[in-house]
Amino acid sequence: MEQKPRILTGMRPTGPLHLGHYVGALENWITLQEKYACYFLIADYQALGDYSDDIPRIRQSVIDVTLDWLAVGLNPNDHKFVIQSYIPEHAELAMLLGTLVTLPRLHRNPTLKGEMDQQKASDITVAFYTYPVSQVADILLPKAHLVPVGEDQMPHIELTREVARKFNRTYEDIFPEPKGLVGRIPRLVGIDGQAKMSKSLDNAIYLSDDKETVNQKVRRMFTDPTRLRATDPGHVENNPVFMYHDAFNTDHAQLEDLKTRYRAGRVGDVEVKNILAEHLNNFLDPIREKRHYYEKNPSLVRDALLQGTNHAKILAEETMREVRESMGIKQYV
Ligand code: ATP
Numbered sequence: 001m002e003q004k005p006r007i008l009t010g011m012r013p014t015g016p017l018h019l020g021h022y023v024g025a026l027e028n029w030i031t032l033q034e035k036y037a038c039y040f041l042i043a044d045y046q047a048l049g050d051y052s053d054d055i056p057r058i059r060q061s062v063i064d065v066t067l068d069w070l071a072v073g074l075n076p077n078d079h080k081f082v083i084q085s086y087i088p089e090h091a092e093l094a095m096l097l098g099t100l101v102t103l104p105r106l107h108r109n110p111t112l113k114g115e116m117d118q119q120k121a122s123d124i125t126v127a128f129y130t131y132p133v134s135q136v137a138d139i140l141l142p143k144a145h146l147v148p149v150g151e152d153q154m155p156h157i158e159l160t161r162e163v164a165r166k167f168n169r170t171y172e173d174i175f176p177e178p179k180g181l182v183g184r185i186p187r188l189v190g191i192d193g194q195a196k197m198s199k200s201l202d203n204a205i206y207l208s209d210d211k212e213t214v215n216q217k218v219r220r221m222f223t224d225p226t227r228l229r230a231t232d233p234g235h236v237e238n239n240p241v242f243m244y245h246d247a248f249n250t251d252h253a254q255l256e257d258l259k260t261r262y263r264a265g266r267v268g269d270v271e272v273k274n275i276l277a278e279h280l281n282n283f284l285d286p287i288r289e290k291r292h293y294y295e296k297n298p299s300l301v302r303d304a305l306l307q308g309t310n311h312a313k314i315l316a317e318e319t320m321r322e323v324r325e326s327m328g329i330k331q332y333v
């Protein structure tokens with residue numbers, strides 16, 4: 001049987017998934033399912049790095065993230081949904097690979113630096129500080145070839161490639177050097193115009209939001225701040241409302257017409273937003289429907305997680321045997 005190349009990618013169970021996850025990552029996961037054998041990781045150990053004071057949230061989010069995955073069309077029969085903490089090999093490999101990463105190398109990671117700047121220095125845990133190394137282990141454990149992620153994750157993939165090279169050179173050549181792949185919209189802005197839609201910043205439209213919630217969120221979305229009246233000429237570029245139109249409006253003629261009228265001061269923000277909300281709701285409707293189905297069938301959610309995890313566990317044990325062997329960590333006595 002021909003072996004398909006592997007994908008490892010994942011999400012932290014820190015809340016339900018939003019539109020940014022979809023256009024930055026999930027959309028690629030869905031289409032790549034055909035050509036790759038996929039391992040979709042629920043990274044609960046990684047979530048503990050900054051959410052250890054809120055275990056109930058992590059527990060709830062394991063289910064929420066899985067429901068979202070099923071709702072957008074990830075297929076748990078052909079692919080593996082994996083719970084990180086059920087496979088201690090993740091932690092073991094992270095510890096071993098930590099010996100190949102220096103502190104100055106960790107400090108050069110711009111994503112880690114940005115996230116640390118957002119936290120109070122005295123609150124930053126060692127687990128959070130070293131999470132890029134744990135992510136390296138997550139990717140190398142199933143020997144992934146491709147890692148589809150949002151743009152903010154690319155520095156972690158670069159680190160993974162370096163660690164794989166270093167391991168292969170130092171010990172035995174066992175790891176492929178995985179490539180990263182960024183989605184159609186590498187970084188979707190928040191509804192507040194901030195650089196990234198994020199669970200932690202309270203600026204997200206969730207895949208599970210109902211119609212009225214979406215309408216309300218779109219109504220309060222940031223738009224062109226220089227425009228005071230509907231008759232003022234408006235800016236389309238860097239305008240969050242139009243960025244969302246670009247991402248989710250499937251009627252290109254309508255969108256071009258809206259942009260022309262907006263630039264000329266011939267359409268109000270309310271109309272532009274109403275049309276956007278309609279497109280978002282059309283996009284979300286089938287996802288909501290499927291999510292509802294799985295909510296009513298919790299045994300399917302459970303099976304998806306347990307089957308995928310059991311499978312991934314076997315592969316993880318295999319890789320760890322190889323790692324210990326090639327490092328010479330075996331048969332001391
Ligand atoms: P947190 O704020 O808790 O870190 P998050 O929203 O960043 O949550 P993650 O689980 O860390 O979510 O990221 C999962 C995947 O979704 C990653 O590949 C990440 O790059 C991608 N992603 C998250 N937010 C966006 C966004 N706004 N635009 C594009 N991709 C995104």
Ligand code: MG
Pocket residue numbers: none
């Ligand atoms: Mg994140």
